[in-house]
Amino acid sequence: MRTKQQLTEDIRRERRAVLVVNARSRRGRQLYADAHARLVAAGFELLGAYAVERDLEKSLADAIAQEPDLLVAGGGDGTISTAGRMLAHRDIALGLLPLGTTNNFARTVGIQPSLDKAVATLVDGAVIDVDLGVAGDMPFTNHVGAGLSAEVMINAPSRLKRVIGRLAYPITALGLLTRHRPLRVTVRADGVEQVFLTHQVYVANGGFHAGRPITADAHADDRLLVAYPVGGATRRELLRETARNALTGHRRTLHERPFLAVGELWLETDRPAHVEVDGEPCGRTPLRIALDANALRIMAPPGTPDH
Structure with missing residues (x-):
């Protein structure tokens, strides 16, 4: 595992990312193309891009298999939670595009439900570690x-x-x-x-x-x-x-x-x-x-x- 500083530097330098957007979320379908274009314009090399209508976990697994430094997940709290669960203890940072109804986790870490601000965080932000809860398993x-x-x-x-x-x-x-x-x-x-x-x-x-x-x-x-x-x-x-x-x-x-x-x-x-x-x-x-x-x-x- 790289240190948080090393991973931050690699993301800023290499811009190797994968985009996964839940197209069933409230704004996911209409904002997928916009998010894709903004990430490319920001200099990210998208190793893969997925607009998911069904089987979110398979798309996330495919995205992780690309071995990016940054996995950008767009959707609501359910999408973000699924991505977080699958990225636990991996040497990949989760980037958030809060496109859902309440966007609770994004708000918790200071990311407002604005595509402009969320993309700016991916460009200028830093990697931090946060806790996960575990309900049963x-x-x-x-x-x-x-x-x-x-x-x-x-x-x-x-x-x-x-x-x-x-x-x-x-x-x-x-x-x-x-x-x-x-x-x-x-x-x-x-x-x-x-x-x-x-x-x-x-x-x-x-x-x-x-x-x-x-x-x-x-x-x-x-x-x-x-x-x-x-x-x-x-x-x-x-x-x-x-x-x-x-x-x-x-x-x-x-x-x-x-x-x-x-x-x-x-x-x-x-x-x-x-x-x-x-x-x-x-x-x-x-x-x-x-x-x-x-x-x-x-x-x-x-x-x-x-x-």
């Missing part, structure tokens, strides 16, 4: 959700997401909420057990959810997972806490209730609950969630903290 970049969010991910229509973006999720959630029963959730970590009734629980590796900050001090390179319920047993509490999180997350800290910041935890529910990992359905509870520290190399904007 599934690595992830941003978060695990159990309860209503997983039901939403399973049921939210793809066409609706393309048309109205992130609003597709609350609209779908409101339709499901009328018949969703709260869960009795048990979180075990560091010898402590916490139990609460809620419709929704998250475990975050990154610092953003639904395009908004979780807290002011959560990020993807702090060796911490952040577990937290959203509201209590009533639907009103869920809606109120969801709104509060969206409006005040940038002012809250990991030391406040109900956040639990740990390196590893065990998540149980009183009945098997669907789980989503970075927006993709991924089994059911119970589930062990842990950290894989400094597992992923990414191209980040200049000055991004790297611990």
Whole structure:
């Protein structure tokens, strides 16, 4: 493995890259050609370029086989999470083109959903190491959700997401909420057990959810997972806490209730609950969630903290 500085220098000097864009993501289809042209104009030698309609993992595997210094992945959080999982502990940096609905992981590492700014990061940025979470045996970049969010991910229509973006999720959630029963959730970590009734629980590796900050001090390179319920047993509490999180997350800290910041935890529910990992359905509870520290190399904007 090269050092981060060596890999950064090689990317800047050689410009050897592969482009993989999920053409099913909200903006992927229309921006693939634009992204391709911008990378070429920036001097990148594209060893391969893939506009993926299906079988993302195969395209990513083909891209990795080209042995680039930089794999540029365009799409939403599910695409980025898949690319991150496949690049874990490899001597290849992940470049992000945030083309999805919420772009949580890109926001966590300071990349705004602008193609111009994302390409500028690939040109002028530097390689840093960030943590991955591991849900069961599934690595992830941003978060695990159990309860209503997983039901939403399973049921939210793809066409609706393309048309109205992130609003597709609350609209779908409101339709499901009328018949969703709260869960009795048990979180075990560091010898402590916490139990609460809620419709929704998250475990975050990154610092953003639904395009908004979780807290002011959560990020993807702090060796911490952040577990937290959203509201209590009533639907009103869920809606109120969801709104509060969206409006005040940038002012809250990991030391406040109900956040639990740990390196590893065990998540149980009183009945098997669907789980989503970075927006993709991924089994059911119970589930062990842990950290894989400094597992992923990414191209980040200049000055991004790297611990």
